Amino acid sequence: MRILLTNDDGYLALGLRTLARAAAELGHVDVVAPDREQSATSHSLTLHFPLRVRETASGERVVDGTPTDCVMLAVGELLTERPDFVLSGINHGGNLGDDVLYSGTVAAAMEATVLGIPAIALSYAGKDVESIEAWGALVAELLRQLLLRAEFPGETLLNVNLPPVRPEEVAGVRVTTLGRRAYMGSLTRANDPSGREYFWIGGGESRWWGGPESDFQAVHSGYISVTPLHLDLTNYRLLEEIARWDLKL
Ligand code: MN
Numbered sequence: 001m002r003i004l005l006t007n008d009d010g011y012l013a014l015g016l017r018t019l020a021r022a023a024a025e026l027g028h029v030d031v032v033a034p035d036r037e038q039s040a041t042s043h044s045l046t047l048h049f050p051l052r053v054r055e056t057a058s059g060e061r062v063v064d065g066t067p068t069d070c071v072m073l074a075v076g077e078l079l080t081e082r083p084d085f086v087l088s089g090i091n092h093g094g095n096l097g098d099d100v101l102y103s104g105t106v107a108a109a110m111e112a113t114v115l116g117i118p119a120i121a122l123s124y125a126g127k128d129v130e131s132i133e134a135w136g137a138l139v140a141e142l143l144r145q146l147l148l149r150a151e152f153p154g155e156t157l158l159n160v161n162l163p164p165v166r167p168e169e170v171a172g173v174r175v176t177t178l179g180r181r182a183y184m185g186s187l188t189r190a191n192d193p194s195g196r197e198y199f200w201i202g203g204g205e206s207r208w209w210g211g212p213e214s215d216f217q218a219v220h221s222g223y224i225s226v227t228p229l230h231l232d233l234t235n236y237r238l239l240e241e242i243a244r245w246d247l248k249l
Helices: 014-024 067-078 097-101 104-114 129-147 215-220 236-243
Strands: 002-006 028-034 053-055 061-063 085-092 119-124 156-162 172-175 180-184 187-191 197-201 205-209 223-230
Touching: 002 014, 002 067, 014 028, 014 085, 014 119, 014 129, 028 067, 061 067, 067 104, 085 104, 085 129, 097 180, 104 119, 104 156, 104 223, 119 129, 129 156, 156 215, 215 223
Parallel strands: 002 028, 002 085, 028 061, 085 119, 119 156, 172 223
Antiparallel strands: 053 061, 156 223, 180 205, 187 197
């Protein structure tokens, strides 16, 4: 099995190292990852600059672009064979609920799905980044169960979140829905040392909600959350109602 590995925290991230070691137990791993922090770049493509790729001593490809650039370049140009699976992560921080709309980690898996390649995004919902390494064996076991399935559902990616507990304390695995998350106070408006005004997005408090089946609830209760996502955002429940608006020119 050929596995393409990428992330949005940059190729040096501990989460990517941990995932690479776990995936190596299942097949040949090619790493094509951003050269720097690309979190929250969502599904963006680099169109207005050329992309440069360099190879590390251990054969990993490092791209000065986004996670989506990495998957597109890897599949279209860099890899000699099309991967059987794309894995993205392990992200430093959870990607739960509305986060999936901003996450570069999830977007890389989405790009693979667009290209028709089965994909899984993995994120660690804890704050202690150093502890990601301890998840290696458990992630390898989970990947074994997911990657070695006879059939992986089409047009679908799996969004996996690891709970903020020690791996030996995990309560189990839950299949979940996306919850909802809102941020408060995450906009800062201030002046720089030369007196010019700036704005800075980030930080603040987040509030989440969602039913007992939601990803937040699972992770909060110490479970690994597995959410199947598809890319069709059509609100099918509203098709008939909007049709009754009788829009015409
Ligand atoms: Mn990230």
